[in-house]
Amino acid sequence: MSESDAPPEEDAIVLDYLPHGRADDDRPSYQKPPLAFALDSDQFSLHELTLDDDADVKIGDWLDLSEPPEGVERVRDVEYGDLSSGARSEIEYVIEDLIEEEEDRFVSFYNDAQPITLRLHQLNLLPGIGKKLRNSILDERKRKPFESFEELDDRVTGLHDPKGVLADRILEELREDELKYRLFVREE
The missing domain is CATH 1.10.150.280 (AF1531-like domain)
Structure with a gap:
């Protein structure tokens, strides 16, 4: 990774993207905002991102959470147990890649x-x-x-x-x- 390709200082990696929100949310689909889960690459804190419908977020994206990108409405800290099953299955690979990089x-x-x-x-x-x-x-x-x-x-x-x-x-x-x-x- 060259210096120009390096991720920003305050960055997080998207672990999972839920375009229809949480499955355990009882509200109708049209009322549930899209969500993403991300891992801070420096301090290994976990975050839930509430997105607007136009957000362009994919698994594996790097996001600067010090200035959330357009489409990210809210960032809140979460614990491991709050992660989606997709995020839990991805996290080990993301950590191994970070250690390698x-x-x-x-x-x-x-x-x-x-x-x-x-x-x-x-x-x-x-x-x-x-x-x-x-x-x-x-x-x-x-x-x-x-x-x-x-x-x-x-x-x-x-x-x-x-x-x-x-x-x-x-x-x-x-x-x-x-x-x-x-x-x-x-x-x-």
Whole structure:
């Protein structure tokens, strides 16, 4: 992605588009506004967009929510449970694509993760990373910061899918309301 093709700073990716509104809305079709669900690509917050009938919104579109485009009447924050089934099935793929596209941002997490308490490190919050794997990551990054997921995979024995581990944690943070610590998802 060249710099001119880069999405705007305050952006979200459309996960699902419901041209006839929510199925569980009992109003007649002509009274239900079209809706879309979107994921903020920076803070991983979820949004429901109420659209007018002329809105040109498709699944996969990037939208600048700091200045909603024409056709977006209202933006409200929602939780994972409020998403349509289509948005829920799409979200994992969108997160994986984001991690792939913004590799530097997510590799830097492995380079910059810090202790939370004397006994708990941010790396330990990632699925499958225990004390031994955490220490391997910390030792390797002291020698030289990681520059890519491939390098991370090559240098840290036992860490087989560094991208997938991050995607799993982001999904867990989106799905679970009662997590004590959040690494990626902004709390509402």
